[in-house]
Amino acid sequence: MSKVKTGSYTSEAVRGFDHRTAMEEAARCLLCHDAPCSEGCPAGTDPGKFIRSIRFRNPKGAAETIRENNVLGGVCARVCPYDRLCEEACSRTGIDRPIEIGKLQRYAVEQEKAFRMKVLKAPRGRKNQGAVACVGAGPASLALAAELAKAGYRVTIFEKEKKAGGVLTYGITPARLPQYVVDQDIAAVKGLGVEFEFGTEIGKKITAQDLIEQKGYDAVFIGAGLWQGRSAGVPGEDLKGVLTAVDFLKEARTKGGYAAMKDKTVVVVGGGDVAMDCATTAKLSGAAKVAIWYRRSVEEAPASMDEIRYAHDLGITITTEFAPKAFTGKGKKVEYAEFTGRDKKSSATAACDFVVLAIGQTAEDMSKITGASLSGKGCIAVRKGGKTNLPGIFAAGDIANGGKTVVEAVAEGKEAAASIITYLKKKAVKPAKKAVK
Ligand SMILES: Cc1cc2nc3c(=O)[nH]c(=O)nc-3n(C[C@H](O)[C@H](O)[C@H](O)COP(=O)(O)OP(=O)(O)OC[C@H]3O[C@@H](n4cnc5c(N)ncnc54)[C@H](O)[C@@H]3O)c2cc1C
Ligand code: SF4
Structure with a gap:
């Protein structure tokens, strides 16, 4: 993998x-039939189709295939774990090495930008099939909104x-x-006529049910994600300088x-x-020393090898088989992270100014948003197609699957869109003129 020199947080x-x-x-590419x-x-x-277009020097055709099937194709090209998805399935693997599908997808989306192609267009004339509200503007909602807009539904995303x-x-x-990649994909969704209302938290003044009963939407989709950092359950987590990954990354991205x-010296747990x-955010923010501590071995770590290598390249150390025992410090500020070895006999202490807990995310209180049944972990319980137990309320992405990947959130968003279309057709909705903006 070719790397550029990474000097700053945004490089x-x-x-x-x-x-x-x-x-x-x-x-x-072997152009396999199947x-x-x-x-x-x-x-x-459909990489089989877009790679064929690239091969026959048709970048517009490639970009069209990607966007029509996956409106977040630019993002997925950067963050998909291709090695266990499309690239793992590639027939070329048996000969030498798989086609670098992610990089080819990125190339096609970069061509779309460079040549200002407009490959997705809003349907001519609003068909006004019905109005759908989405809670959250993450990948699941964006993918769902694009599918519904293409089918002529009016979609408003509350974020x-x-x-x-x-x-x-x-x-x-x-x-x-990079943010410009995200923005390019979001522009494709906006270009389909999807509307956004920012700074609106559903569950504060208005619930999902109110969106149907008071605001006149025909269905509501919940794609709220997981935004509660998981606690390590050890003493000292309330000390100043102990942060959850979601809060830390959000602040870094915003600022x-x-x-x-x-x-400073930073310890990352996870x-x-x-x-x-x-860890890379801390290092690229100027931390003098960043150390990752993980309770299992590198082989057992869920992080992709590319990300582990990238952390190594930045001089970040990884200590394995040690789990946090306590965070301590004089006064209210963290000064030490204490660990216990997997063998239950060893122990270790690391001096630090900050600890970042990257040990998973859980759902925020969903009962504020909807009365739909929840699963054991506080996620929204769904059946196939994102159906909840309440008519007209659907959910998908992390808030339904407990936390997976972007491409899976896109896939589930698309499935939920098909399910909403079936639901609305069965309900034979009247035109959405009653929907309030
Ligand atoms: C740090 C990090 C790195 C990751 N890296 C990768 C990776 O490399 N590759 C990969 O495939 N996946 C990765 N993932 C996982 C991936 O990002 C998620 O699976 C995906 O974003 C889920 O999409 P979503 O739409 O379900 O939720 P989210 O992306 O969480 O979006 C939910 C949206 O809903 C909004 N929201 C929440 N509650 C409300 C409310 N009450 N009212 C209005 N808006 C609300 C939130 O503000 C947010 O904008 C990573 C996750 C994290 C946290
Ligand atoms: S898994 Fe990701 S990179 Fe591979 S084809 Fe699908 S969207 Fe593209």
Whole structure:
């Protein structure tokens, strides 16, 4: 993987393909009839088809295939775990190595931008099939909204933050996912006529049911994600300087880095991509020393090898098989992170100015938003197609699946859109003139 020198928080970590490399890579494709790579993509982005277009020098065709099937194709090209999805399924793997599908997808989306192609267009004349409200502007809602808008439904997304994107805008580090990539995908959704209301938290003054009963929406989709940092359940978590990953990353994304960490020592607890994002964010924010502590081995870590390597490249250390025991310090400020070894005999102590807990996220209190049944973990319980136990209320993405990936949130958003269309057709809704903006 070719890296650019990463000097600042917003520098991109990985270079994309230039035209020549993209053509060479596309030429390696075996053009399989059954295209197992396309089967391997949860969102149906159809790499078999878009790689064929690139190979035959039709970048517009490639961009069209990507956007029509996956409106977040630019984001997915950067953050998908391709090695266990489309690339794992690639027939070329048995010969030498898989086609670099993610990079080819990125190339096609970059061509779309460079040549100002407008590949998705709002349907001519509003068909006015019905009005749907979405809670949250993350990948699940964005994918669902695009599908419904294409089918002629009026969609309004209510988002509590100032910008759309969810974790894409307020979580994943810009070194892996620059904001302009997120914005390009969001522009494709807006171009379909989807409306956004920012700074509106559903569940505060108005519930999902009120959106139907008082505001006249025909259905509501909940794509609220997981925004509660999981606690380590050890003493000292309330000390100043102990942060949850979601709060830390959100502040860094909003302010262009986490200035308070400059020249400081940071301990990150966790072994997933979120932990790697926290560690690289701390380092690129100017921290003098960043150390990751993980309770299992590197082989067991859920983080992708690329992210672990990138952390290593930045000089971040990873200590494995140690779990947090306590955070301590004189007064109210954290000074030490104490750990117990997996063998239950060893122990270790690390001096630090900050601790970032990247050990998972859970749902916020969903009962404020909806009376729909919840699962054991406080997520919204759904059946196939994102149906909840309440008529007209649907949910998908992290808040329903307990936390997976962007491409799975897109796939579930698309499925929920199909399910809403079926529901509204059965209900034979009247035109949506009653919907209040
Ligand atoms: C740090 C981090 C790194 C990750 N890295 C990767 C990666 O590399 N690859 C990958 O595929 N996946 C990654 N993931 C997972 C991926 O980001 C999620 O699976 C995906 O974003 C889920 O999409 P979503 O739409 O369900 O929810 P979210 O992206 O969480 O979006 C939910 C939106 O709802 C809004 N909201 C919540 N409550 C309300 C309310 N009451 N009213 C209005 N708005 C509300 C939130 O503000 C947010 O904008 C990562 C996750 C994190 C946290
Ligand atoms: S969206 Fe992700 S999984 Fe699907 S083809 Fe593209 S890179 Fe592969």
